[in-house]
Amino acid sequence: MTSPSVRTRIAPSPTGMLHLGTARTALFCWAFARHHGGKFILRIEDTDLERSTEAAVQVILDSMSWLDLEYDEGPFRQTDRLSRYSEVIDRLIAQGLAYRCYASKEELETLREGQMARGEKPRYDGRWRPENAGGRTPPAGVRPVIRFRNPDQGEVSWNDLVKGPIVIANSELDDLVIARGDGVPTYNFAVVVDDIDMQITHVLRGDDHVNNTPRQINLYRAILGDGGLLPQFGHLPMILGPDGQKLSKRHGAVSVMQYDEDGFLPEAVFNYLARLGWSHGDHEKFSRTQLVQWFDLAHVNRAPAQYNLDKLLWLNGEYMKEATDDRLAALVTPRIAQLGGQIAGPALPAVCGLLKDRARTLNELAEHAMLFYGPHGVDPALIAQHLAGPSLAAVRAFAQRAGSVDWERAALNGLIKQLVGEFALKMPQVAVPLRVALTGRTQTPSIDAVLELFGRDATLARIEATLARCG
Numbered sequence: 119m120t121s122p123s124v125r126t127r128i129a130p131s132p133t134g135m136l137h138l139g140t141a142r143t144a145l146f147c148w149a150f151a152r153h154h155g156g157k158f159i160l161r162i163e164d165t166d167l168e169r170s171t172e173a174a175v176q177v178i179l180d181s182m183s184w185l186d187l188e189y190d191e192g193p194f195r196q197t198d199r200l201s202r203y204s205e206v207i208d209r210l211i212a213q214g215l216a217y218r219c220y221a222s223k224e225e226l227e228t229l230r231e232g233q234m235a236r237g238e239k240p241r242y243d244g245r246w247r248p249e250n251a252g253g254r255t256p257p258a259g260v261r262p263v264i265r266f267r268n269p270d271q272g273e274v275s276w277n278d279l280v281k282g283p284i285v286i287a288n289s290e291l292d293d294l295v296i297a298r299g300d301g302v303p304t305y306n307f308a309v310v311v312d313d314i315d316m317q318i319t320h321v322l323r324g325d326d327h328v329n330n331t332p333r334q335i336n337l338y339r340a341i342l343g344d345g346g347l348l349p350q351f352g353h354l355p356m357i358l359g360p361d362g363q364k365l366s367k368r369h370g371a372v373s374v375m376q377y378d379e380d381g382f383l384p385e386a387v388f389n390y391l392a393r394l395g396w397s398h399g400d401h402e403k404f405s406r407t408q409l410v411q412w413f414d415l416a417h418v419n420r421a422p423a424q425y426n427l428d429k430l431l432w433l434n435g436e437y438m439k440e441a442t443d444d445r446l447a448a449l450v451t452p453r454i455a456q457l458g459g460q461i462a463g464p465a466l467p468a469v470c471g472l473l474k475d476r477a478r479t480l481n482e483l484a485e486h487a488m489l490f491y492g493p494h495g496v497d498p499a500l501i502a503q504h505l506a507g508p509s510l511a512a513v514r515a516f517a518q519r520a521g522s523v524d525w526e527r528a529a530l531n532g533l534i535k536q537l538v539g540e541f542a543l544k545m546p547q548v549a550v551p552l553r554v555a556l557t558g559r560t561q562t563p564s565i566d567a568v569l570e571l572f573g574r575d576a577t578l579a580r581i582e583a584t585l586a587r588c589g
């Protein structure tokens with residue numbers, strides 16, 4: 119028999135943002151499928167009707183598309199599959215593998231309290247199993263839940279692709295509720311029906327689901343019967359914050375789209391997520407193609423991954439340097455507007471080209487670009503400090519001669535050097551006052567480059583305006 123080709127899935131619940139941990143799982147599922155020439159599927163697990171929202175579905179789609187995690191099938195939605203779940207439930211009931219349980223909340227609470235008082239582990243006692251219900255009439259007006267009749271004997275075991283062999287005794291598991299009173303299936307049931315129908319071969323997910331897996335394996339066996347082929351399971355260790363606690367909002371952004379807002383490039387976040395709990399030698403920066411080529415589960419760490427913002431900022435800075443000036447300009451435009459900047463005069467792509475090496479995020483780049491697009495204001499204290507004596511004379515001379523110099527870096531640099539010589543000053547004694555007069559700042563990138571970008575007219579207008587305020 120040929121082995122079925124690899125099929126993985128990500129199955130987020132649309133109850134809020136797409137968490138970094140889910141994005142990391144999606145990325146591993148995507149990379150694993152791509153590495154094996156298989157398929158990657160997106161399924162929206164929206165059976166929790168109270169908590170699921172359309173907005174959250176959209177956030178999932180946006181986040182997947184932002185990270186360019188393209189899926190081959192889906193998005194499937196569990197709410198479109200309710201009749202399929204009912205069909206499987208009816209069959210299990212008919213086969214005696216599931217049954218209606220009419221126990222009320224109060225009854226179950228009393229059962230639980232009794233078990234606790236006796237020092238036993240609380241568990242459902244099987245009172246509505248067909249063999250125990252023995253002709254009892256169901257109470258009137260109660261909508262039963264459906265429970266799966268878990269095997270009593272034996273154990274469930276699987277060889278986890280990340281954690282290694284795991285064994286759980288069936289005596290540890292009680293009869294799971296697979297559909298609520300309103301007929302809506304529970305997660306553990308719907309996930310199994312879906313993974314069977316979608317022919318998933320590798321279930322990779324967060325290790326918060328390890329405890330669900332033995333229950334799900336029993337459900338697979340019941341639904342598929344003897345000889346049914348189960349997927350393989352791999353549970354990914356969680357992501358911890360720098361303080362060793364589970365990653366959460368207090369560690370900063372945990373939603374994928376927040377990274378977009380904070381000025382990260384998707385390829386940097388993608389690369390960073392790939393390194394969260396997986397490694398290939400000591401490679402930190404690599405392309406999607408390399409990830410696909412290298413990805414394997416053998417190098418998924420068993421220990422939790424640690425989130426490190428500095429490393430992400432570093433990676434982002436590296437990807438910013440590689441990004442084209444036009445792309446950066448497009449990405450930074452709305453951010454400059456948000457800061458109140460007016461994009462006019464110096465061409466934004468050229469500004470990005472000049473500034474991108476110093477910015478670790480698009481937001482930082484936008485802040486730096488305000489040098490060109492922010493209002494021209496010069497603090498009187500800076501005027502007093504920098505525009506006096508021979509420095510002021512040199513700036514005046516610059517303004518006079520600027521009309522005839524070639525407006526490009528080398529010639530502008532030549533003119534500044536000439537003034538340094540003529541006025542017997544040091545370079546900073548001309549360059550800093552020029553910066554102040556032009557931009558109101560004492561520090562900018564290379565002054566000749568800044569002058570070139572402002573252009574002759576804007577430069578002269580700004581410098582004259584400042585000089586008019588000098589004594």
Ligand code: GLU
Binds near residue numbers: 130
């Ligand atoms: N909806 C589940 C979650 O978001 C999916 C878990 C699974 O992959 O089976 O945690």
